[in-house]
Amino acid sequence: MASRAGDCGACGAATVFLGNRRGCGDCIPANPAAGGPGRAGVSCRAFWKPSCFPHQGVWILSHWAIGIDIGGTFTDLVAIDHASGCQCSLKILTTHEDPAAAVLDGIAQLMARHGIAAAEVHRVVHATTLFTNALIERRGARTGLLATRGFGDIVDMGNERKYNLYDLQIERVASLAPRDLRAEVDGRLNAAGQEIEPLDIAQALAEVRRLVEAGVESLAVCLLHAYRSDVHERRLQAAIAEAHPDLAVTLSCDTAPVIREYERMTTTLANAYILPMAGRYLASLAQRLGALGLPQDILMMLSNGGLAHLDHARSHPIALLESGPAAGAISAAWHCLREGQGDLLAFDMGGTTAKLCLVEHGQPSVAFGFEAARRERFAEGSGMPINITAIDLIEIGAGGGSIAHRDALELLKVGPRSAGSEPGPMAYGRGGEEPTVTDANLLLGYLDAGYFAGGTLQMDADAARRGFETLGSQLGRSAAEAAWGVLDIVAENMAAAARVHVAERGRDPRNFVLVATGGGGPLHAYSVARKIGVSTIVCPPEAGVASAFGLLVATARADRSRTFSFQPASGDLAVLERSFAELEHEVSGPLLALSANFGPLRLRRRADGRFIGQGFNLAVDLPDGPYRFDDPAGETAWRAALDQAFRQEYQRKFGRMPPDVAIELVNLRSTGEAVPLRPFEPAALQPAAVPEPRSRRSVFFRETGAFVDTPVFRREQLGSGFEAHGPLLIEESSTTTVVGPAARVRLSAQGNLVISIEETAA
Structure with a gap:
């Protein structure tokens, strides 16, 4: 008998595990089959869940967690039971008018289907694209901007870079605060954060009153050099709160306390723009x-x-x-670490977009900024720069709803327009009038019209065929040729972007494993892998809802940053340590609030560095602190360690270093992480005899140039050790895995489908 952390649901005593029975020593019934009461007549909350185990007769105390990921097309839900290792999922169309409606409907269905009682759910985790879409579609609050006198037009001036040098009519992304909703205040700090002109509160409040009368419901405050001193912004916040208590206010010193005025202003504005919507949505969701x-x-x-x-x-x-895509990368890393694979390309393809993340040593790449609401989807510099820490993802092509069409040059194109979920692909029967990637997959046999999304959405194969017959006739091709052309274009677009993304980071994609998640990832991974030379593909269980699962295995995390100029050769180490200590205090607060379920806390230090005179920064990991010393030798050692941390990363990334140039650190960054106290361990997958195919159907493969009679298996029927040669399809409720003629597939003991490609020529 072994004890573990936790309390018995019946009497509150320390939890005891006896085999697979969970409860306190007094409350576990002496005869599990009898279901007798525990101590003092209190019934233990352990209950009968025979479906969760391969063996009957197991008593467990359920401890469910539910993950919810709202995407552009589908809302995905996953529930896991930490006690039994059970996992169940559901995919439901997103309700764009009221996203919470799909969430509540999906949860109700999930709990009813799997006998989950509300009292047994101890954690709910959520990710959503709602706020990203609000920025793209301009559906946020009427937002005003309060800036230092003379700096209100920074959001129009930008950084003076053109994302298309040869376009004389280029248009920048429009500001979230139009010019008539901006105001300037008197008062000024210098670059050291010292006041050189006092703040005029009365004048500032008069400007705020004008903005409120103009209908502003959210205000962004971004004053010059607030990253060095927040004194002026804090004084304004207090005065505005007293005069206009219902006005939502976002301060740049809280949102992006780092240098570069334009990026700091756009980040603050974006937060203010979605702040009222976020408050209403999250409060309503929690209440419901x-x-x-x-x-x-x-x-x-x-x-x-x-x-x-x-x-x-x-x-x-x-x-x-970027919460949903980030969760997909976390899920991919979690599954591959169980396979002993730490270096991978996490490929997540959903109904609207596809994204890729480079994962090394089990850790997804991290960036300290990205662009939102681009005017041109794949043109860097055409969107709003957002200064937040984010998983480093690239959007690499189409989603299932991307529309296929003939362009002005009479060439076949896919995207960037998407049918989304409303009206959706033609096969959805919801009013879509143009063929999409999903329609192509259905026409070519990769999808089963009666089992799409687990059978919750019946698809119209005839509608998909009509769409491609029309498109094919425009191109002088058959419907099947047009459909295959769509899938080949999608695979090539994604492969090309993946090659560039990996090469820019000094890596060779052939040395990585491709992990396919999302509803479309396993469908397209085989074609993408062959084009980029990857020989191994991993498809996790229930890959179509991988992002929702990633929510449930993620760590708690907090990031804080601030601008601080420090030269390792001559700077004051005591001041550097004090600055990091303040950042770590800010990081620790929100994580300690979650200490009941996450811990222990681990802190890491980073900084943006550059050679003096350079205009761009490189983010590097720094040695763990504290940076204290007792003698000159200790001080010298710390200075050398900080200097080498930057130089080694610069050498690794660029292959060379300028000779005899000093370095400086300009932005300090602190990261805190806390792992779940109770990690999830899936129920063991049992060996089983190789089943007969569930069905067979004609599927088109590039290698054969024709439709092939292909066996179709259901994933839930496969046991550990299953192995077969392609071509074949493996269906599950949230996706279909394609194993082409040049590949073999096996089901690992961890439940992952591992596909080995025998030759990778496209």
Whole structure:
């Protein structure tokens, strides 16, 4: 008998595990089959769940967690039971008018189907594209900007870079605060954060009153050099709160306390723009979940791949912009680490977009900024720069809803327009009038019209065929040729972007494993892998809802940054240590609030560095602190360690270094992470005899140039050790895995489909 952390649900005593029976020593019934009462007549909350185990007769105390990922096409839900290792999922169309409606409907269906009681759900984790879409579609609050006198037009001037040098009519992304909703205040700090002109509160409040009368409901305050001193912004916040208590206010010193005025201003504005919407949506969702008897203290996935409390998300919704894709990368890394693979390309393809993330040693790459709401989808510099820590993702092509068409040059093109979920692909039967990637997959046999999304959405194969017959006739091709052309274009676009993304980081894609997640990832991974030379593909269980699963295995995480100029050769180490200590104090607060479920806390130090005179920075990991010393030798050692941390990373990335040039650190960054106290361990996958195919159907493969009679297996029927040669399809409720003629597939003991490609020529 072994004890573990936790409390018995019946009497509160320390939990005891006896085999697979969970409860306290007094409350575990002496005869499990009898279901007798525990101590003092109190019935133990252990209950009968025979479906969760390969062996009957197991008593467990359920401890469910539910992950919710709202995407552009589908809302995905995953529930896991930490006690039994059970996992179940559901995919439901996103309700764009009221995204919470799909969430509540999906949760109700999930709990009813799998016998999950509300009292057994101890954690709800959420990710959403709602706020990203609000920026793209301009559906946020009427937002005003308060800037230092003379700097209100920074958001129009930008950084003077053109994303297309040869376009004389180029248009920048429009500011979230139009010119008539901007105001300038008197008062000035210098670059050291010292006041050189006092703040005029009366004049500032008069400007705020004008903005409120113009209908502003959210205000961004971004004053010059507030990254060095927040004194002016804090004074304004207090005065505005007293005069206009209902006005939402976002300060740049809280949102992006780093140098570069334009990027700091766009980040602050973006947070202010979605702040009222985020507050209303998250409050409503928590209340409606509470009405179902579920926890209202929801955890939110952040763009950095970590979890934070709902209160943090309400005040800093800007940190959630890439939450769903980040969760997909976390899920991919979690599954591959169980296979002993740490270097991978996490390929996540959904109904609207596809994204890729480079993962090394089990850690997804991290960036300290990205662009939102681009005017041209794949043109860097055409969007709003957002200064937040985010998983480093690239958008690499189409999603299932991307529309295929003939362009002005009479060439076949795919995207960037998408049918989304409303009206969706033609096969959805919801009014879509143009063929999409999903329609192509259905026409070519990769999808089963009666089992799409687990059978929750019946597809119209005839509609898909009509769409490609029309497109094919425009191109002088058959419907099947046009459909294959669509899939080949999608695969090539994604492969090309993946090659560039990996090469820019000094890596060779052939040395990585491709992990396919999302509803479309396993469908297209075989074609993409052959084009980029990857020989191994991993498809995790329930890959179509991988992002929702990633929410449930993610760590809690917090990131803070601030501008601080420090030269390792001559700077004051005591001041550097004090600055890092302050950042780590800010990081620790929100994580310690989650210590009941996450811990221990681990802190890491980073900085943006550059050679003196350079205009661009390189983010590097720094040695763990504290930076203290007792003698000159210790001081010299710390200075050398900080200097070499930058030089080694610069050498690794660029292959050379300028001779005899000093370095400086310009932005300090602190990261705190806390792993779940109770990690999830899936129920063991049992060996089983190789089943007969569930069905057979004609599927088109490039290698044969024709439709091939192909066996179709259901994943839930496969046992550990299953192995077969392609071509074949493996279906599950949320996706279909394609194993082409040049590949073999096996089901590992961890439940992952591992596909080995025998030759990789496209």
